[in-house]
Amino acid sequence: MSPTPDATYRRIHQEVTDRADALWKVASALHGDPEYAFAERRAAALLTGELRRGGFEVHQDVAGMPTAFTARSGEGRPVVALLLEYDALPGLGHACGHNLIAAAGLGAALAARAALEPGAGSVLAVGSPAEENGGGKVLEVEAGVFDEVDAALMFHPGVYDWARAPLTASEQYRVGFHGRAAHPTGSPTEGIDALAALVELFNVLSALGRRLPEASHVQGVITHGGKATNIVPEYAEGLFGLRAATTGALDDLAGQLRSAAAGVAQATGTRCAVDRTGVRYEHFRDSEVLSGRFAAHLGRAGIALTPPAPGVYLGSSDIGNVSGRVPAIHPFVAIMREDGSDHTPEFATAAASERARQVLSAAAEALACTAVDVLYDAELRAEAWSGHRGTVGSPR
Template sequence: MPDATAEFKSLAGEAIVRHRDLILGVSHALHADPETAWDEHRSVALLTGTLEDLGMSVSRGVGGLETAFTGTFGKGSRTVAVVAEYDALAGLGHACGHNIIAAAAVGAASALIPLADHLDAIVTVVGTPAEEGGGGKVHLLDAGIFDGVDLAMMVHPGPADALYARPLAVAHFDVEYTGRESHASAYPTLGVNAADAFTIAQVAIGLLRQQLPPTVRVHGIVREAGTAPNAIPGSALGSWYVRAENLEALDAAFHRVVSCFEAGAHATGCQVEIRETSPRYSEFRNDAGLAHAFAANATRLGRDMDITESRPGGMNTASTDMGNVSRRIRAIHPYLSIDCLPAVNHQAAFADASIRAAGDKAALDGALLMAETIIDALATSPTTSPETEHAHAF
């Protein structure tokens, strides 16, 4: 339906213009009131209230997660999901730009709601908490919230435009050492130093890096390791990530890193407990048909999404629980530039950039590009490629 597709895209563009203030209002309001993983109550109230005002039927607390939600509209035979993220980073606010992600999702919904019946579609906004280390989407997948969804997408702000998401699989975990406190000078031989256990473990990890594949990342922080320099710490706590090219490589790397933490315990005489704090995030599987449609639409907006990946872009050694969605459903996760360099994601300056003019443009462009790409997908059968493993046909 080439003529109808062009007409639908024109109507989507008009809707984005009509709802411009609403979309940017969502982005700026989230930015001004950041909430971290699992505590996004005010953010959810804002987003669900906005979707209800647009005419969507909203369900809160879906999948057993208090700050997850869905908004739906339409009665078609095909279901499309626009994914919203809205958690912030502790101490850094929206330094990953989730305010833009959520605003773009709202904007895409506002453009698709009037078209849902014409497209024979159910339009769903899936609100997913705790992307920054909690794995909200994995929990929602397990709870069946994505069951019956034919395709899913979101956009993510970054320092450059990039069509393909190439994030690494990741494991998040806490490490806790338990030793025995004592006076550091008068009775040092009675102590078992938990802080020393972390020192030994980090030295071991540093030495291990020479033998790890270049795609593996190991990084973390020591959160607690004593309270006074003249007291041997009897406990120490840290939080760590291991990332790798895919889930299989992640498992192998994870076990080697765990051995380093166990070495710290063995050398100092401490006890160690290692707890994974989130489901593991998968690598991302891009759907070729959706990606190419998104790129073509982006070109018309003046964004070069570089289908051939001839230049670096995006956050391709970061991680996202959207990867787990992509293993089950046709999905894309393009990055949109907010013209922020030298600032990059997870810096305070990036949070500042997310509500400047280029950040606002990314929210509006993202809304339109997702709506247009969904229109394309509903008008044509999906293109398959060796990368995609999804055989859904509309």
């Protein structure tokens, strides 16, 4: 017989309380030693070491990434995944608070394992590198890490207390124009100016931007503009970041970029190549029922979550790709005031503050309670899957 929910929640509360100092030590160690995309070796070693000592079976080099890992406790279905991020931002350190995400996921996994009865299913801690640049979760999804998972849970520190994450779809494209070099004075009619074509593409995209739907935009930079002022540029290249409210809208926007580049090439006599760089981040699909459970558990710590403000979007994340496969949550919990911003030095400071320490414990407990809800409650799992708008997966 399963224990009563209240007894399980009390056990989790005690487990997180007993580990609070150790979890903060982990968060502080990560904060003081930031590592970057696909090179988070010390972070991965620290986290996997803690999970092994906690009784988890650890697998490293997941999906071909040396700093990715999974750690499992229990056997069979159902399976709940707790996601750990631990990459930092070059020049800013943990200005996105991933040190707190990693420590909260670790604490939740350890507490959930301790509170579960044998045969309740499996707790899977998933270490995902390079969220900021590279998309470790995208590669893990493609490698099948989430194929046998019933729900994926994480939280993100922020400047809002929001129950769900308004995260857009995003991808990057490299656009190159090929022209013909010539002397701009001696042989001006022989040259075909590739840079002029690239500049014209920026103009076309600027006009396009005035009629794009909400949350869609294109931001570009010139990465190659020529070699010298006395040579007509024979090659010019730009890098363009595309974002849209949904993955379908992102596909539409990418098609518009391709059409615009082809039209400019035809008009200027150049040739163009449009190639996607890196992985695509899908938009985030929130599991309302699971986010509601997390919010209720977090409320016991005195933190009230609300829906996000209409029309406000908070960037993109590879959790979107996970949410396309399984029911997922990604609530934001504030560690600084709303007039602040992540990806700033001030947010990096906040990620090591006393407020951050309080949020870490509260989030770890709420994640662990939500995890055991998923494992013990078949009706909850069925409801989460019935509301899921992803691409693959099935309830168990």
